[in-house]
Amino acid sequence: MTWIKVASKDDIQEGNGKELNINGQRIALFLSKNKYYAIEALCRHQDGSLAPGKVNGEIVECPLHFWHYNIRTGELLDYMEGIKLTTFPVQIRKNEIYLDI
Known part of the structure; x- marks a missing residue:
């Protein structure tokens, strides 16, 4: 495992996302119901960032065309199966957020 410090807990607010660029990889970090989630940032439809999408529990809605993803599992919930x-595993150490990349 390679844990990388990616943000401070103060960098992200409840119900919101933040896009990170880690070694050229775009990752969306979310805080929902006091739990942090990290997922590939780009929607499979037209590569729009999921980070500014609406978060409802474990679901984020892509702001471009309203595709829905489970931020815990990464699964696309509508339109096509198997996507x-x-x-990425998230770990909190004091006030810092680490991802296993």
Whole structure:
């Protein structure tokens, strides 16, 4: 495992996302119901960033065309079966957020 410090807990607010660029990889970090999630940032439809999307529990809605993804599992929930984004384990150490990349 390679844990990388990516943000401070203060960098992200409840119900919101933040896009990170880690070694050229775009990752969306979300805080929902006091739990942090990290997922590939780009929607499979037209590569729009999921980070500014609406978050409702474990679901994020792509702001471009309203596709829905589970931010815990990475699964696309509508339109096509079998589409899944990569998710990344998140670890909190004091006030810092680390991802296993």
